[in-house]
Amino acid sequence: MKSTLIAFLLTIGMALTAHAQELKMPVDLDKLAAKASETTEVTLNAHMLQLAAKFMNDDEGDREARELVKKLKGIYVRSFEFDEPGAYSPSDVEGLRMQLKPPMWEKVVGVRSRRDGENAEVYFKSDSSDVIQGLVVIAADPRELTIVHIDGPLDPSDLEKLGGDFGVPRLQAPARPKAKPSAAGAQ
Amino acid sequence: MVFSIALRFLRDRAVAEELAQDVFLKLYRELPKLESPEHVKFWLRKVISHRSMDYSRGARVRREVGLDDVAEPASHWKSGDVLLQDALRKLVSSLPDDARMMIVLRYQEEMEPQEIANTLGIPVGTVKSRLRRSLVLLRGKVQRLMGEPAR
Amino acid sequence: MNDLERQLKEALRRSDPPPHFAQRVLARVAQENAPHSPPARLPVWRLPVMRWAVAAVIVLVAGLGGVGYRVHEQKAEEAQALAAKRQVMLALRITSSKLRVVKQKVHNAEDAQKSGNTL
Numbered sequence: 001m002k003s004t005l006i007a008f009l010l011t012i013g014m015a016l017t018a019h020a021q022e023l024k025m026p027v028d029l030d031k032l033a034a035k036a037s038e039t040t041e042v043t044l045n046a047h048m049l050q051l052a053a054k055f056m057n058d059d060e061g062d063r064e065a066r067e068l069v070k071k072l073k074g075i076y077v078r079s080f081e082f083d084e085p086g087a088y089s090p091s092d093v094e095g096l097r098m099q100l101k102p103p104m105w106e107k108v109v110g111v112r113s114r115r116d117g118e119n120a121e122v123y124f125k126s127d128s129s130d131v132i133q134g135l136v137v138i139a140a141d142p143r144e145l146t147i148v149h150i151d152g153p154l155d156p157s158d159l160e161k162l163g164g165d166f167g168v169p170r171l172q173a174p175a176r177p178k179a180k181p182s183a184a185g186a187q
Numbered sequence: 188m189v190f191s192i193a194l195r196f197l198r199d200r201a202v203a204e205e206l207a208q209d210v211f212l213k214l215y216r217e218l219p220k221l222e223s224p225e226h227v228k229f230w231l232r233k234v235i236s237h238r239s240m241d242y243s244r245g246a247r248v249r250r251e252v253g254l255d256d257v258a259e260p261a262s263h264w265k266s267g268d269v270l271l272q273d274a275l276r277k278l279v280s281s282l283p284d285d286a287r288m289m290i291v292l293r294y295q296e297e298m299e300p301q302e303i304a305n306t307l308g309i310p311v312g313t314v315k316s317r318l319r320r321s322l323v324l325l326r327g328k329v330q331r332l333m334g335e336p337a338r
Numbered sequence: 339m340n341d342l343e344r345q346l347k348e349a350l351r352r353s354d355p356p357p358h359f360a361q362r363v364l365a366r367v368a369q370e371n372a373p374h375s376p377p378a379r380l381p382v383w384r385l386p387v388m389r390w391a392v393a394a395v396i397v398l399v400a401g402l403g404g405v406g407y408r409v410h411e412q413k414a415e416e417a418q419a420l421a422a423k424r425q426v427m428l429a430l431r432i433t434s435s436k437l438r439v440v441k442q443k444v445h446n447a448e449d450a451q452k453s454g455n456t457l
Contacts, residue, residue: 052422190355272349295350
């Protein structure tokens with residue numbers, strides 16, 4: 001009886017741990033698609049990424065992308081454009097933000113511009129090896145909301161090469177900026 | 188084949204699996220009456236089609252998906268795109284039950300109108316006209332979605 | 339067959355049943371047979387040989403499909419891979435552009451701070 005109880009608790013514990021490690025896109029986001037004038041949704045799991053990698057050739061752009069995606073576990077993008085400002089509320093992404101907490105996730109950049117209402121946050125997932133294990137970007141302005149989640153090991157130099165200039169390694173926080181950006185160490 | 192017909196028709200994996208299991212269980216009982224592999228195939232398609240439509244009517248699982256419920260595509264959507272195909276599946280799911288099943292049998296199972304008519308127990312003329320009407324309807328919706336003519 | 343019909347064929351292509359589907363069906367078949375006391379003479383569909391016949395049909399029909407279907411699957415996989423590649427490139431472009439915006443904003447803030455310090 002006792003061993004059954006222990007096994008049960010272990011199972012529950014393992015299930016909860018597994019759940020805690022997964023990042024879930026909030027369900028509310030799907031409702032935004034109904035209000036959006038343009039929606040982009042990309043959901044690629046490890047299998048799809050491996051499949052895509054097979055069809056990337058040796059051209060420079062393809063090769064770099066292939067080296068990157070081969071290592072990844074998933075790429076998820078949700079992007080919504082709205083005709084009118086204010087069609088979504090900050091609470092729509094709150095469910096996601098709640099999951100992006102230390103020690104697993106670290107907010108490395110937060111930019112908030114009161115003038116044009118643009119907000120952007122960049123989060124890194126890291127482990128004991130100090131390798132970036134995931135990246136989340138939440139970019140929002142009054143008419144557009146974009147969420148990117150790249151799951152898997154990322155080398156900042158790969159990102160920099162691939163996007164022309166991702167600029168990830170050089171995102172250093174100014175101490176007291178005027179436009180209220182905040183970054184690593186300034187959260 | 189069996190699971191896939193139910194899945195494409197109902198767009199619900201759990202229900203599709205349940206129905207497919209039921210059909211195979213029924214096959215187990217009916218097998219002595221079936222005369223050849225072709226007969227088995229015909230029987231499976233027929234039973235899963237009817238089961239799926241009965242389920243749809245009974246449980247009303249089919250959600251009416253209007254064009255407005257399908258996300259507008261971004262300009263990068265191209266023919267063969269997975270997103271377009273997802274939109275197309277949603278548009279198919281907005282068709283009435285019988286037309287939807289005909290489309291699934293025609294384009295998933297690649298069945299001729301006569302075979303569809305035999306499977307669903309309706310006249311072949313009805314199958315042909317429903318398929319034609321469904322294609323016209325879908326073409327119109329795709330045109331609106333893509334902003335370009337779908338040939 | 340026109341474009342729309344080709345797209346429909348691709349969108350509605352067959353989907354594999356979930357893993358262990360055939361085993362689950364066979365388990366249900368076994369379950370159905372289990373509780374009854376054996377009749378004096380088994381009906382033909384309950385003969386062991388019929389169970390194997392059903393198992394074979396299920397595996398063939400549900401799991402494997404035909405050789406022709408495999409060719410179709412291969413083509414479908416190719417199309418899927420190309421679509422996945424386009425999606426990867428799109429996702430990376432979006433990521434890149436958003437990170438560039440973030441970087442630009444941080445630089446603007448840095449510049450603003452520097453000019454504030456100079457004054």
